[in-house]
Amino acid sequence: MIQPDPSFSIHLALPRRSWHLPLDDRLRAFSKRFCPTWLLYPFLALWCMAFILLIRQQYYVGNIGVISCDAAVWADWPPDTCGIDGFACLDQLEEGTYRCLGGCQGVPLGNPRWVGGVSVDGIPLVIGGNDSIYRADSWVCPSAIHAGLVSPTLGGVITVKPLPFIWGHSDFTSSKAHGIQSVGFEPKYPGAYRLVSAPLNGNLDLHPIISTVNALCLAIVTLFLRPSPPILFSILVVLGWFQLTLISDPASFPPDWGWVAGGIPLVLLTAYWAYRVAFQRTLTAFRDLPLDTTIWQGAGYWIGLESSTIFAKLPISRLGYGGLSADGVIALVLILIVVLIVVLIQAWQMRRYGLLQYYLIRYLPLAPILLILAFIPGYTLRIHHYLYCLAAIPVLSLPNRVSLFGQAFILGLFLDGVGRWGWASILQQTTSLIGDANTGxxxxxxxxxxxxxxxxxxxxxxxxxxxxxxxxxxxxxxxxxxxxxxxxx
Structure with a gap:
């Protein structure tokens, strides 16, 4: 079997003496002596118990409702939703206490929206706030961050205190505070509110804490307990699915357990295919290199799982059904350069192993198929990132570190796609992709x-x-x- 290149080692040379320390050899000796095989299972049980307790604390302790990052007191878009003079939204303008999760600072508008004579896009919708008063259609959680009442990372609890309807407020002054730029609006608006802080009572967002605990536990398992490739891969899949659907990018708050449980069978079936096609070869080759596996696989895995947070500010979310800004074009070019480098490295390695022709014969027919799908009237070819992942898995099956990092990243990205959005179609009606944008x-x-x-x-x-x-x-x-x-x- 083809083996990867030699792993990490420390070599120190002095005039009369030298030391050579092969780290992987020492780690294998340590785990063999102090971490017997049976220790893996009680460790997994304790890890699972800790995860359950943290999930309970995240969603089921306290009675304060969690709102999404784009929730507003007045959900008045399209702009005629609130009816004549805003009376249809009068019932929504009431005092309430809400819990905001972390990360709302990086949730922008997906389409341009007019605020007075200003077109706003690519930032959270926060109107006013320089005098601590916000327009009623401002997003509550970003407004709370702007006001300095909740943490951008750990979230917090705030109380919304509406101003009397129909008097509302005027002269909503724009300002930039705590990383959020608000928009100004001079005319009188019938709905407005103030924000005041509320007791936390343990209602902070535990996403960073849970992710850190899971990352450390996975590193311990990979580095010291060293499970067999099938067990390690099973841990990656199960951990990734629950991390995604419960913490990193849940579809609802609290999580929809029907969605979580319903998605497992098809994910496990796809994971079995991925293991047989790619992961089995690579993980087996790195079986005796625990440090490489921990570093390269762990880094790729967590970047993929947390991609919705890490890549949230990349302006390419509308790729495929909308125009890209100048920043979006630059980001796309950089991504394509990285992909091209990986493709060239893998193609060279495949040529060495005699596999290049094997994969070319199987991938080239995809080009005319995609070309035909792209020209179906009324539909847009939408290659979701889980489809990119499925296409990339077979070519990341080599016993090298590019494959070790890449397949872990692809696994995390795949779980992010299907865990958050489901198995979306490669063809979607163009009108469904426009969302609330101007349709002309x-x-x-x-x-x-x-x-x-x-x-x-x-x-x-x-x-x-x-x-x-x-x-x-x-x-x-x-x-x-x-x-x-x-x-x-």
Whole structure:
């Protein structure tokens, strides 16, 4: 069997004496003497118990409801949701205490949104705050970070105190505080609120703590207890699935246990295929190199699992169904360069082992298939990152450190994809990908006879009527003021 290159060792040479310390040999001797095989199972049991207790503390201690990072007092988007003068959202404008998790500082708007005459995109929606008053459609948790009431990393608890409706507030002044830039808005807005701190009572976000505990336990298992390749891979899959669906990127708060349990069978089936295709060869080759396995595999694994947090600020989330900014283009180019380097290294190694032709024959037919799918009308080819992972696993099966790091990263990224979003289709309707973005619907054209108090527009034509347009909604200062069912004014 092909073996990887020699591992870490320390060599110290002096004029009359030298020392050579092969670290992996010493680790193997230590684990053989002090860490017998049976010790793995009680350690896994204690690890599992600690994980359960931490999950209980995270979600089921206390009665304060957890809200998402983009939750607002007024969920008024599309902008006509709150009805005339905002009265439809009046019931939402009430005092309440909420718990914010960490990481909300890096959750941006996915599409441009107008705040007065300013188009806001790529940042959390926080309006006002320089005088501690926020517009009602501001996201609560980023606003609390902006106000310095919760930690960007560990979250916290805040109380929302609304201002009297319909008086609201005006002159929402923009400012930058605690890493968040708020947006200004001068006109009067009927909904507004203040934020005040509330007792924590143990309601901090334990995501960093749980991730640290799991990373340390995995390192101990890999470095000292040294399970066989099948057991180590099983630990990686099971740990990764529960880490993703419960802590790193859960689909809901608290977690939906039906979703968590329902996704396990197909993930385990896919994992079995991945082990037979790639992981078995690489993990077996590194069986006697625990330090390499711990460092290279551990680094790739946790970067993949925490990719939603680590790569949250990369401006490429709309890749495939929207334009990229200049920063997005730069980020994409850098990613492609890294991928190209990995591909060249693996291709060279495959050529050495006589495997290059084997993989080329199996991968080249994918190109025309993807080309055909890309031209289906009304649909967008959406290659989700779990699909990239499935395609990359077979070529990361070599006994080298690139494969050891890469396959662990790919495993974490794969679990992140299916654990958060499920098995999304490679083809999706283009309209479903737009979300709440501007779809280019009809906007009436004002006539020259319009004045400050009277507005007239071109009549709605028969063609527009057949398309479903029956009237015009009039927005003034981001509030719906009138719905006119007549055709011109």
């Amino acid at each position: 619907t009809y906007v009436p054209f004002p006539l020259n006879t319009s004045t400050i108090t009277d507005i007239s527009w071109e009549p709605i034509t028969q063609n527009l009527t057949e398309m479903g347009y029956t009237g015009v909604a009039v927005m003034v200062d981001d509030i719906l003021r009138a719905i006119v069912n007549s055709s011109s004014e």
